[in-house]
Amino acid sequence: MKLGDYFKKYNIRFLGSSPKKIKTKIDGIDLEKIFEKRFYDLKLSLEKEDKDIIKFYIPEIGTIPNDLKIKAIDEFLEKKKYNQTIENLLNSSIKIIEDGNYYDLDWYKRDIKKILMKISENDLKSVNIFLLKLKNFNLEIYNDTIKIVKKLKEHNKILSMVNYE
Amino acid sequence: MKLTKATYRKPDDYGDTHFEVEAVVENKKEDIVDMSVYSLTIVDGNNNTVTCDYEREESSYAEKDETFAINLSSYAKGYLVSDFAKAKAIVDLTTYRKEFKKLGDFDIPADHKSTIQSNNQTEFGEIRVFGISIFRHDPPENASDDHSVGVKIAVKNISNEYIQKVLIKIQLNDRSGASLMDSQDSRALPPNATMYLEPSVYAKSGKLKGAKLDVAIESFHMIEHYNAESLLNLSKD
Numbered sequence: 001m002k003l004g005d006y007f008k009k010y011n012i013r014f015l016g017s018s019p020k021k022i023k024t025k026i027d028g029i030d031l032e033k034i035f036e037k038r039f040y041d042l043k044l045s046l047e048k049e050d051k052d053i054i055k056f057y058i059p060e061i062g063t064i065p066n067d068l069k070i071k072a073i074d075e076f077l078e079k080k081k082y083n084q085t086i087e088n089l090l091n092s093s094i095k096i097i098e099d100g101n102y103y104d105l106d107w108y109k110r111d112i113k114k115i116l117m118k119i120s121e122n123d124l125k126s127v128n129i130f131l132l133k134l135k136n137f138n139l140e141i142y143n144d145t146i147k148i149v150k151k152l153k154e155h156n157k158i159l160s161m162v163n164y165e
Numbered sequence: 166m167k168l169t170k171a172t173y174r175k176p177d178d179y180g181d182t183h184f185e186v187e188a189v190v191e192n193k194k195e196d197i198v199d200m201s202v203y204s205l206t207i208v209d210g211n212n213n214t215v216t217c218d219y220e221r222e223e224s225s226y227a228e229k230d231e232t233f234a235i236n237l238s239s240y241a242k243g244y245l246v247s248d249f250a251k252a253k254a255i256v257d258l259t260t261y262r263k264e265f266k267k268l269g270d271f272d273i274p275a276d277h278k279s280t281i282q283s284n285n286q287t288e289f290g291e292i293r294v295f296g297i298s299i300f301r302h303d304p305p306e307n308a309s310d311d312h313s314v315g316v317k318i319a320v321k322n323i324s325n326e327y328i329q330k331v332l333i334k335i336q337l338n339d340r341s342g343a344s345l346m347d348s349q350d351s352r353a354l355p356p357n358a359t360m361y362l363e364p365s366v367y368a369k370s371g372k373l374k375g376a377k378l379d380v381a382i383e384s385f386h387m388i389e390h391y392n393a394e395s396l397l398n399l400s401k402d
Contacts, residue, residue: 015351038240055220059349062200062223067183067240083234092189092234095169104167107191111232 003029010073012064015054026051031070040066087126089115094134097141105141112145116152116159128163166190166391169234171254172400176243184216185400186237186254188393192227196388199263201225202329203256205237207397210251216241222330225260255394261329261385264290268297268380273314273373277301291324292331292354292384299378302365312373315365316380320354328354330385337366340375354384 004027006012014026026046034042043053043066056064061080068076082088093115096108119127135142146164153159170187177183184207192198204219218239227233237256246252266289272281283297295318302313320331332351339345350364368376 013349055222057222060224063221065221065238066218067238079236083236088234089232092169092232095187096167096189096232098169100167107232110230111191114228114231 001031002027003031003034006031006070010077011058012056012073013059014056016052035071037070038066039064039068039070042070085126086115086119086123087130090126090130094130094137097138108141109144109148113148113152116149117156119156119158121158121161124158124161124163131162131164166256166258166393168254168256168393168395171395171397173246173249173252173397174400174402180242180244181240182243182246183240183400184238184254184397186256186395187234188237188256188258189232189234190225190227190258190260190391191232192229192260192388194260194388195229196262197229198225198227198233198260198388200261200330200385201233201235201258202261203235203237203258205239206255206257207239207241207246208253208255209246210248213245215245215252227260249397249399252397253394254397256392258391259329260388260391262388264384264386266382268294268382271297271299271378271380273376273378274299274301277303288323289382290384291322291326291328291386292382293321293323294382295319295321297380304370308370311367312370313365313367314373314378315363316378318362318380318382319359320362320382321359322354322356325356326386327356328384328386330354330383331360331362332383332385333362333364334381334383335364335366336379336381337368338377338379339368339372342377345372345376 039056046053058064093108093111096104096111134145149159149162149164166188168186168188170185172185174183186205200222202220202222204217206217207215209215216239223235225233269283274281281299286296287294298317300315302315304312316335318333322328330351331354332349334347334349336347337345345368346366348364348366350362352360352362354360
């Protein structure tokens, strides 16, 4: 596969000083030769040819990290997709209170309210796993969370299906 | 902002050490966060620079009181850190709100010696957008190859605010309105500065007949700065 096809497949773009001229150069690179390399290495090798690339990026996602290996793009995209899931939002929420202080608890409550408002039927399993994890972590915070679940039921009917007994 | 993970891996066969950091950020402002820009700096116990991955941009979304998570990573040669137990990760992050405006649909010039122009200068928030010129690059040697169409747009910051990013998006649609290709160009826009953007698209000559170019502008304005740091732990993975 050529690098141009790889870029097209993953919608990878770049910001450079003269994009049009660089494009042809990049398109023809044999992907197999650089598959184990990082995006930073690609940037450096193009710099040697006076092709100044400011960054590689994917629209609506963001900059591709310099340390990312070219072969690891699928994992990177999967991670980005996972970041948006309710499961990940709940995991992040619990991290707020791990080693947290009083202010973090307030932050957690604001955050969990927002997440619970968004859940759909497909997210019920993740919510139930989260509550179990929370119960084992801190019973007091778990009870506070259940109060929030009960309070929000009228705004999100799915919360009636959450298992907390 | 809180760092919920800050780890390093033991150097690999090439002597490279990989650093991974996770952070959660709460938007306390009324403005909706559409983008975050951040850096990850790793320093040793004497604050010597080990590595710094900067200007990492991400499409983050958070309304007021919502939290979003980011993953940061970097790598460096292991010999740069004499004692990993004293090394730390420093994260600096800024959130941005987005403004958007469609600038119009334009015809494609008939050849590389003619142009289609908007003939109007507009103001978009704190940005003056000079008139748009659509042009065709020189035709390819082989006429059956793709022909390139470019857009010339100069933008001026008419405020004292540093505008992190001005983005011009163009979308090429064929005569039936089906999308053929899109492209974008972006630049930072300091106070009073004028910048030039020139995104381009390409298609077979026949496809360009009756095609339209949809042009839009987006700008990203600062909401808030966040900073956090943490000692590094050995990764359990």
